[in-house]
Amino acid sequence: MTTPVVGVLALQGDVREHLAALTGAGVRAVSVRRPEELASVDGLVIPGGESTAISKLAVAFGLLGPLRERVRDGLPVYGSCAGMIMLADKILDPRSGQETVGGIDMIVRRNAFGRQNESFEAAVEVAGVPGGPVHGVFIRAPWVESIGAAAEPVAEYGGHTVAVRQKSLLATAFHPELTGDHRVHALFADMVRAAR
């Protein structure tokens, strides 16, 4: 089987770090900025950054509709932090005009762990990631306020769900792409291979 091609939505956020982590996890990583680019990938990462900006740029670049369509058709997608917010069916405190792609049956609270200067790092056990806890970097991180029957919590921190999986969709409130540990991206790469 050929190596899967995984895109990173390159509108705003830490795109380069995800490209590097995906390469480290053994897939071919490419930037996605246009609908034609989205059409040709086997999986997609929505990076950390600012979900309001990513949402507005997705609309401006004509990507929101195609993103929703590909998610509906089963495209594997992994979202970290702002990307988790983009994958939520509902967010509690959207800025005006903020849209999500949706796909995961959950309600997410933005900036739930506090402001930039309340960012923190913690060891987090993630179901499906072997070899012990991952080093979770939480930067103005969301948490999952509530989760529907279709979705499965795969990590908790401080009494809150901080990672979720629903079929071929994966979301983490933290940023494994900033740590040099590629195990979460490797889990996602396996999900992409399984979906092909």
Ligand SMILES: NC(=O)CC[C@H](N)C(=O)O
């Ligand atoms: N590190 C992050 O991606 C922060 C997410 C940001 N708080 C948002 O609402 O989009």
